Amino acid sequence: MPATAPITQDLMTIPRKGDPSARPNLVGLTREQLRDALIGVGTPEKQAKMRAGQVWAWLYQKGVRDFADMTNLAKDYRALLAEHFDIARPEVVTRQLSSDGTRKYLLRIAGGHEVEAVYIPEEDRGTLCISSQVGCTLTCSFCHTGTQKLVRNLTPAEIVGQILVARDDLGEWGHKADGKRLVSNIVLMGMGEPLYNFDAVRDAMQIAMDNEGLSLSRRRITLSxxxxxxxxxxxxxxxxxxxxxxxxxxxxxxxxxxxxxxxKWNIEALIQACRDYPRLSNSERITFEYVMLKGVNDTDADARRLVQLIAGIPAKINLIPFNPWPGAPYERSDWDRIEAFADIVNKAGYASPVRTPRGEDIMAACGQLKSATERARKSRAQIAAETAAG
Structure with missing residues (x-):
């Protein structure tokens, strides 16, 4: 794609009849929860598993947004579903297109909060970087997201909904003749710490991996x-x-x-947790992400310590040139310093690809995500209460 100025589009959402917030959203329910929900509105128990499978396929294979489109269901049953349930996505506030093809979505969710997701096209894959929280509680000093205080956890519907929004935008519903998937990989590397929203992330990823729905391989999903x-x-x-x-x-x-x-959990504790990771193997290596900060962590001594720390762990080191943001207190390491660091890691036997910055012109690169709306920090009890209510 030729280098051009980034494009920002305001996308209109589909108007809905009535107040969708008054009806439970079927997106984000596990298979068991979906079955129970259908039984709750009168679906006979003997039919519930079959009906849940049919609805599931419409939601995650076809990407429908209207019960009227579920044409293998009787018309009166579709009307029943429309009366009691909703099929809701996060609202796309803006869609920005980078000169390198990266797409950044600003998404509005329940309560008027905003999160960002980023789609990165490559020759052999299409990676969607999704968020798990509004803001972040970790305050990592090199990360723009870390300067936005935590508002609340995302629900399973809001997490899996980011995948649905991207597939909507890319026109990826249905099977393609060449079999190539545009959204082939998911990385939980957007806003928030996924393991501080464990249950919702787990449920959303189980939906993403379901073979009768979005059907993403677990090995194409990376949690950071x-x-x-x-x-x-x-x-x-x-x-x-x-x-x-x-x-x-x-x-x-x-x-x-x-x-x-x-x-709270120092390097020694973290490395031991990596050694104990139940799926650790040569075919399922752990990725150690390492942002290159000039004069901070980029010396030859740092590189040697790094390979000593992870010795014996099947791993690769992903070197990330620092992506600047307004007011950032750090600078990107010089390229010759990054290359020297990578050379030491490579000679120790570890793959150490240098991540090419993508979407910098639209602030979509690693560590640059931050929603447009700031919110005050809330207690975990407040966050849990708002998530339940939302």
């Missing part, structure tokens, strides 16, 4: 955590996706400043 050590093994057991560690430093003193959660 800054180091919530007690939940790492649980993620392997209950989600089973690929694991990425937002690492960024090789000493506790430096990591305490860059990734403050290190003060």
């Amino acid at each position: 955590t800054s180091g919530v050590v007690p939940e790492i093994a649980r993620a392997g057991a209950e989600i089973g996706c690929m694991l990425a560690i937002s690492f960024h430093a090789t000493t506790n003193d430096v990591r305490d400043k860059l990734v403050p959660i290190n003060k």
Whole structure:
């Protein structure tokens, strides 16, 4: 794509009859929850599993947004569903298109809050970076998202809804003749810490991986955590996706400043959790993400410590040139320094690709996401209450 100025589009949402917030959303329910919901409005129990399967396929294979389009269901049954339920997506406030083809979506969810998702097209894949929280509680000093205080957790519907929105925009419903998927990979690397919203992330990813729906391979889903050590093994057991560690430093003193959660679970505890990860193998390596910050964490000594720390762990190191944002207190490492760092890691036997910055012209690159609306920090009890009400 030729280099052009980024494009911003305001997308109109489909108007709905009545107040959709008054009706439960079927998007985001597990199969069992969907079956129970259908029984709750009068579906005979003997038919409920079949009906749930039919509705599931319409939601996640065809991407329908109207019960009237579920044509293998009787008309009166479609009317019953429309009376009691909704099929809701996050509202697309803006869609920005980068000169490199990256798309950034600003999405409005219940309560008027906003989150961002980013689609990155590549020759062999299309990766969708999705959010798990509004804002973030971790305050990592190099991350723009970390400067936005946590508002609340996203629901399963709001998490899986980001995938549906991207597929809507890309026109990816139905099977393509060449079999190529536009959204082939999901990374939980957007706004928020996924392991601080574990249950919702797990349920959303189980929907994404369901073979009769979105049908994304678990090995094409990567969850990135800054180091919530007690939940790492649980993620392997209950989600089973690929694991990425937002690492960024090789000493506790430096990591305490860059990734403050290190003060709670330090490098030693985090590395041990990685060694104990239940799905760890040569074919399912852990990715260690390492943002390159000039004069902070980019020395040859840092590179040598890094390979010593992860020795024996099937892993790759993803080197990320720092993506600047307004007021950022850091600078990107020089390219010769990044290459020297990568060379040390490579010679130690670890793949160390340098991530090409994507979508910088629309603030869509790694560490740049931040919704347009700021909210005050809330307690976990408030967040849980608002999520339940929303």
